[in-house]
Amino acid sequence: MAEDQRARILDASAQLLARQPNARMDDIAKSAGVSRATLHRYFPGRETLLVVLEQVAAEKMQAAVAMADLASGPAPVAVIRLIEECESVAPYLALLYQQGGEVSADGSYSRWAEIDTDLTTFFRRGQQQGEFVLTLTPAWLTDAFFSLVTSASWSISEGRVAARDFVHCVGAVLLPALTTERSEIIA
Amino acid sequence: MAEDQRARILDASAQLLARQPNARMDDIAKSAGVSRATLHRYFPGRETLLVVLEQVAAEKMQAAVAMADLASGPAPVAVIRLIEECESVAPYLALLYQQGGEVSADGSYSRWAEIDTDLTTFFRRGQQQGEFVLTLTPAWLTDAFFSLVTSASWSISEGRVAARDFVHCVGAVLLPALTTERSEIIA
Amino acid sequence: MAEDQRARILDASAQLLARQPNARMDDIAKSAGVSRATLHRYFPGRETLLVVLEQVAAEKMQAAVAMADLASGPAPVAVIRLIEECESVAPYLALLYQQGGEVSADGSYSRWAEIDTDLTTFFRRGQQQGEFVLTLTPAWLTDAFFSLVTSASWSISEGRVAARDFVHCVGAVLLPALTTERSEIIA
């Protein structure tokens, strides 16, 4: 089906571009198992492909945030839900990191701002409810979260980490950081 | 002086390329305050520039690891030393992440392997001495470390985090992760 | 057909480069009736084009020498055969003269050495059999031969000599020189 084809191309593109930001259209087409012509029919122009990838990434991330239901229940548990939901989005996030934020569809900026706000708000809630430490800013926690998610995705694709350990790896780093005062450790 | 100029170009290049992996030679030159031709005089060809940047990154990182003296003293304290030493290297590491590992000078592979081994060995030591948790592999800890360091560097350059908080931000995430069982938290 | 195109480009390149050693890729492409990019598709890089041209020249010249069957029959008649065979090679030889011998494919040096040897040997045979004068060295006769052939080709392309007179022009200069003592003239 055409939709499948489209999705397949998007996934393959994300995978490849996350690794090789400068990959040529030829290589992208090959990695998706289609011809250049087909690639061009689905996404007329490299620009278009990148924009669509970013939009898809934003949509997937928004969906993940929504699914995680960050406003409900204990914040530490919500973090785990968020990580779980982000697993399938991770390759797309990695791609964006690689592209250096140069791509930007029209409505995308606001979407990412919204996502950023959602996460920031969530971390702030955790702090206000006394579940998260106060020593780190919500902004940095958000950045660190994205960083660990994309890094885990990268480590998995490099074979340095088992695919099934994604949630564990991110969670086992992030949760202690969120809930444990560093002073407790040093002391 | 010529050496100064060279160093200035390298720094500017690292800064810019970390943000825009596809930055044109024009922009790189401009960011360093010289003309394209001058940039080419110092580093003949984009390839050369990237290779040199990678070599410099490897050298700086090796030096940082050496300075941190990872084999001595309590592992948690050594981690802090390592983070401190890495602060100035971070922009170069960020650059490498962006380039997707496509660059590689001749002797560099072994250098990075050595660095990787040093860090992996260090995290393993911490685990064996009971100072670090056993729930995460040394390989992932190494990746997570690099991830947080580069991310913090990026957040600072984006103005999302104060420059003086570099060590604190990375440490306050990494140390709890290294020393606290996640089960303790969930429970 | 692709092969035709390739040959057409080679011929046009030889023609043009023989006249304008520094011709730009633009002009070469234009003279072949294709775009720069297409020219680059067939011959990636100016270097490659020149190397291929030299190889083709060497092959053509070797074939011409072989066809002339220099070892058989009266030497003066063989010279005429050689000139006839060289007519189509002449533009390529002219090109090489212009490039100043800077181009050199890997196996080409030996090929040219072989051609040089063949001609030198031929002229020596003529001398030993008493058909050619002894007052000029085989080496110079070889050089003079190449010189006249390329010059005739040039004169024709400049419209100073009729194309059909190629063999006559070269032969009528070379044959008397080979067979007549200068002393006979002066005297």
Place this chain on the structure above:
Amino acid sequence: MAEDQRARILDASAQLLARQPNARMDDIAKSAGVSRATLHRYFPGRETLLVVLEQVAAEKMQAAVAMADLASGPAPVAVIRLIEECESVAPYLALLYQQGGEVSADGSYSRWAEIDTDLTTFFRRGQQQGEFVLTLTPAWLTDAFFSLVTSASWSISEGRVAARDFVHCVGAVLLPALTTERSEIIA
């Protein structure tokens, strides 16, 4: 003396450019034993240098033709005089051949046309006086003359011919060609 310096640069430039048409200004300066700055002071711009070289070549060639006094005495003897006079001009002629006639000072075209006319006229005179064969056009004889002169110069600089044999080599090829019917030979 300044004039000496200038002449030395011109000679070295002619020598080098005859061999390497694309030689860089750096190399030209080095071959003349002066610095780039000095080269630029004497000849502001590559264009200028080439134009001057062409002018000098034309002047020298005109002088050679004048010295040979082509209108006087037996034509065959005049040819020898011409060759003798051309020996020192040969490197400059070789240079022009290499540059593909792209250079052209303002007054130069007429100068070369004049030279060409002088030689053509001379060969025609020889033919009309029955001293030269009628089977070759004056235009081709002129071209062949230049060809042999430059070729001999090249062979000498390559070490394939002894420097002292210049006149002999050119004369022993050209004179028989001018005075002997090819039909006499074949027959």
Place this chain on the structure above:
DNA sequence: TATGAATGAGTCTTCATTCAT
């Protein structure tokens, strides 16, 4: 739909030239 040919546009690279020491 896939493939090969062709090209325009944009980037990279080089070199002649000037300036300062």
Place this chain on the structure above:
DNA sequence: AATGAATGAAGACTCATTCAT
């Protein structure tokens, strides 16, 4: 006068894109 630094201008090269098969 010579050398090293710097640059504008010009050319080489690559790649995304289109077309024809």
